[in-house]
Amino acid sequence: MSKVVYRKSGRRAGVPLLAVSALLLLGLTIANLAWPKRDMIELENRKAAQFPVFSVEALWNGRWQSEFARWMQDQFLLRDTWINTQRAADEIVFQKAEEDGILLGKDRWMFTKLFTIGDATRQQTAKNVQAVAEFAARYPGKVTFLLAPSASVIYPEALPAGAPMADENALLDDIFAQVGESAAVIDLREPFTARKDEYLYFKTDHHWTTNGAYRAYEQFCARKGLTPFDRDAHEAVTVVDFQGTHYSATRLWNVENDTITYYPLPNQMTIYNITGEAQYEPLKTENLINTDKFATRDKYAAFLDGNNGYSVIEGDGKGSILVVKDSYANSFIPYLTANYEKIGVVDFRSFKYGLDSTIEREGYDEVLILYNFQTFISDTNLIYISRPTTLS
Amino acid sequence: MVFNSVVFLFCFLPLALLLYYIAPGRAKNAVLLLESLVFYCWTGIEFLPLIACLVVFNYLWGLLTAAARAKLRAVLPLAAVLVNLGVLVYFKYANFLIETLNQLASSQLAELEIGDVLPLGISYYIFKIISYEVDVYTDKVEAERNPLTFAAYVLFFPQLIVGPIVKYRDMAPQLHKTSGRCTLPQIERGVELFVFGLAKKVILADSIGALWTDIIGAGGVGLAAVSTPLAWLGILAYSLQLYFDFAGYSEMSNGLAAMLGFDCAANFNLPYIAGSITEFWRRWHISLSSWFRDYIYIPLGGNRKGQGRQLFNMLLVWAATGIWHGASWNFICWGLYYFVLLTIEKLFLLNHLKKGKVWPHIYTLFFVVLGWGIFTANQPGAPLGLLLQKLFVPQGGISPVYSLRNYGVLLALGCVCSSPLPRWLWGKVSRILPLKIVLFVLLTLLCIAYVVAATNATALYANF
Structure with missing residues (x-):
């Protein structure tokens, strides 16, 4: 647009455009100064950059300047x-099929x-499979x-046209075959596909x-061979x-909001502080669902009050089970109260020990390892599961 | 500080303009210098002594050249050019030269510890300085007597990061204007140019460029996995990105310059509509081509000393053009590639091209896009051999369907915006003032949305 042709009478016509632009620039600049600053950007689930502390060294190498720039960016009005x-x-306008690493499929x-x-992920997957x-x-x-499995495996027809998704099916087959040699494996692809008309996955969330x-x-x-939790006998x-x-990633303009269903159960869960290998101090005891979280954006975190290193749930059944898991298990575990007396929950993201000592000391009869595919293949903490105990 | 950032648009720019406008005419250059210094130091103060020394040296040298007697005069500009080029070579090419030498002579010279980043804008301001020294020597312009004015020219913040390389002689009259430097129509033109440039950068370049990054970038599908059509689509997207990125940045720069009272010539003039490679280079990065023409090609004799000498001069210019873009073999190959193409055109093809209507454009686009393939071959993930094999040996792999689905509209828009159509449309729209203002404000707001949402991609051309 370097050689825009201007009318000879441009002198007059130019002023309104300039005035509007100047107003816009000054207006936004001044309004931004007065705009309230915040600590958290909830929609992006991260801390907002704060005004940088001044130091000569930071000014010298430009760190202060780039932190100032980030502060402006994060705290900009109406971000x-x-x-x-x-x-x-x-x-x-641009009909994009993808936004910030999330594919925009059919039916929202x-x-x-x-x-x-990638190679790094494949290597991690191999390590995780071996550890399990x-x-x-x-x-x-x-x-x-x-x-x-990922939602895209159950609903491939809803993917954007031609999306060259990695072959998750092949990898799942491979993982199940290897783990299946020593553990009982549950492959959900068939049962989920058979019930794909049901509400199995959130559309706006990865759970x-x-x-x-x-x-x-x-x-x-x-x-x-257990009798499942009776949903009809409980009020949802x-x-x-x-x-x-x-x-949060896509801000889909015509988003179809999801709904979360839960069953308020009287069972109590104790979250522990991990002080050493197989050493636990009770931190707090509360309900399985922290309903306060429903008032925030991160509503899924209500289940089991988010991801905690080690917690124990009092169930109404017999025997005990230890669940090793990622966040997918958080909405699954409440059903287990119908079948077990004691349910232990381990999340390796904040649990850095082998599992043998805990199984022995806390006396667990069974173990359930529950992950979703995408966490499982790249999780760097699951390898702790097979680590030998350091206790004598 | 890049122009497409919140901190520039809503902190630096309003303050800089306000200060500049309220400053009295005689103080404007000092204010401009101060603002440029802040802008320069935004990435750190480490390299400030370097540019300060260069400014002082060249200021004094310019005066010396102007005052010196005839015999001494011939040596002075040569020394100035060597010193300035020496600085550029040290920071930009020293390690590349050492590496090459080590490979050729299997010697063990240690690499210099210069750091990974080039001093900001060094390729641009060194060329600006050289143009000044040479022009003073050839009496095209008088030596600048005010050091502040000279420093303001070298550090002029709109041109600091990615040019354009505007010669001192083109800016001198405006730098010396102490009253009525800025006029409202000129500022208005600057605002318009700036917003159009911003739109090119943040809406088109960054969005379209993602197609190529989807292929070769970290976490991308990898060039090895793509099919031939997708490889072509990728390289086409890269070509569009490069154009909108650089042309957008140049327009923002010229827009800012206009807001400050300086009229600078356009750096790009719809290069992709060219009907020959020769014409392409008259439309692409015009300030660089004209610099090479004025300070290498013509001083060497240009086309006045026979065809053999002319071809040799062209070879030098194009090798230099390649090297200027970076210390890497692919850039040298890219420069020589254009030398070959331009030689062929000069020898016979140009006459045929002038008669054609459609095919010269297809021919030009084909070789330009292919050229960008060579150009990008220093990026990890895009080795030239693999790229050429993907482009010219038809093969399967990941089909272009998804990329077309995801980027189709943007690619189409990119093609339209590479043509004269938007310019013509805007001319029509400008006749209806309310419509013009509404559209302009909408475009501005959309640009701001893209700036706020983006993670501030820097200009591709800042690294050269």
Whole structure:
């Protein structure tokens, strides 16, 4: 646009455009000064940059300047609205099929973009498979391995046209075959595909729904010969307007909000502080569902009050089970109260010991390993599971 | 500080303009210098002594050249050019030369510890300085007597990061204007140019460029996995990105310059509509081509000393053009690639091209896009051999369907915006003032949305 032709009368016509632009620039600059600053950007689930502390050294190497720039960027007025506008333009005007690593599918589905599984991830997957298989071999007949497939495997037809997704099916087959040699494996692809008309996965979040978790739990019960939790005998509570992590990334302009269903149970859960290998101090005891979290954006964190290193739940059944898990299990575990007396929950993201000592000291009869595919293949903490005990 | 950042748009720019406008005419250059210093130091103060020394040296040297007697005069500019080029070579090429030498002579010279980043904008301001020294020597312009004015020219913040390389002689009259430097129509033109440039950068370049990053970037599908059509689509997207990125940045720069009262010539003039490679280079990065023409090609004799000498001069210019873009063999190959193409055109093809209507454009685009393939071959993930094999040996792999689905509209828009159509449309729109203002404000707001949402991609051309 370097040689725009201007009318001879440009002198007059120029002033309104200039005035409007100057007003816009000055208006936004001044309004931004007065705009309230915040600590958290909730929609992006991260801390907002704060005004940088001045030091000569930071000024010398430019760190102060770049932190100042980040502060301006994070604290800019109406930040969320600007981003929503940008995303909407991408989605409506430019018809983008992808936003910030999330694919925009048909019927307002959103999926995690997984086009390649890099070498580093493949190596990690191999390590994780090996660790799980080794661990399971130590407890013959006691370990169950449940790996939830990605939503895109169950609803491939909803993916954007031609999306070159990595072959998750092949990898799942491979993982199940290897782990299956020493553990009982539960492959949900068939049962989920058979029930794909049901509400199995959130559209706006990377988790499954409470119903999806229940269908997985049914498979678990069938395998174990247990009588499943009776949903009809319990009153379900529904929380509306859930917008999960996929939405935070895409800000889908015509988003279809999700709903979260849960069953208020009287069972209590104790969250422990981990002071050493197999050494636990009770931190707090509360309900399985922390309903306070439903008032925040991160509503899924209500289940088991988020991800904690080690917690124990009092169930109404017999025997005990230790669940090794990622966040997918959080909406699954409440159903287990119908079958076990004691349910231990380990999340290796804040649990850095082998599992043998805990199984022995806390006396667990069985182990359930529950992950979703995408966490499982890249998780760097699961390898602790087979680590030998350091206790004598 | 890049122009497409919140901190520039809503902190630096309003303050800088306000200060500049309220400053009295005689103080404007000092204010401009101060602002440029802040801008320069935004990435750190480490390299400030370097540019300060260069400014002082060249200021004094310019005066010396102007005052010196005839015999001494011939040596002075040569020394100035050597010193300035020496600085550029030290920071930009020393390690590349050492590496090459080590490979050729299997010697063991240690690499210099210069750091990974080039001093900000060094390729641009060194060329600006050289143009000044040579022009003073050839009496095209008088030596600058005010050190502040000279420093303001070298550090002029709109041109500091990615040029354009505007010669001192083109800016001198405006730098010396002490009253009525800025006029409202000129500022208005600057605002318009700036916003159009910003739109090119943040809406088109960054969005379209993601297609190529999807292929070769970290976490991308990898060039080895793509099919031939997708490889072509990728390289096409890269070509569009490079154009909108650089042309957008140049327009922002010229827009800012206009807001400050300086009229600078356009750096790009719709290069992708060219009907020959010769014409392409008259439309692409015009300030660089004209610098090479004025300070290498013509002083060497240009086309006045026979065809053999002309071809040799062209070879030098194009090798230099390649090297200027970076210390890497692919850039040298890219420069020589254009030398070959331009030689062929000069020898016979140009006459045929002038008669054609459609095919010269296809021919030009084909070789330009292919050229960008060579150009990008220093990026990890895009080795030239693999790229050429993907482009010219038809093969399967990841199909372009998804990329077309995801980027189709943007690619189409990119093609339209590479043509004269938007310019023509804006001319029509400008006749209806309310419509013009509404559209302009909408575009501005959209640009701001993209700036706020982006993670501030720097200009591709800042690294050269």
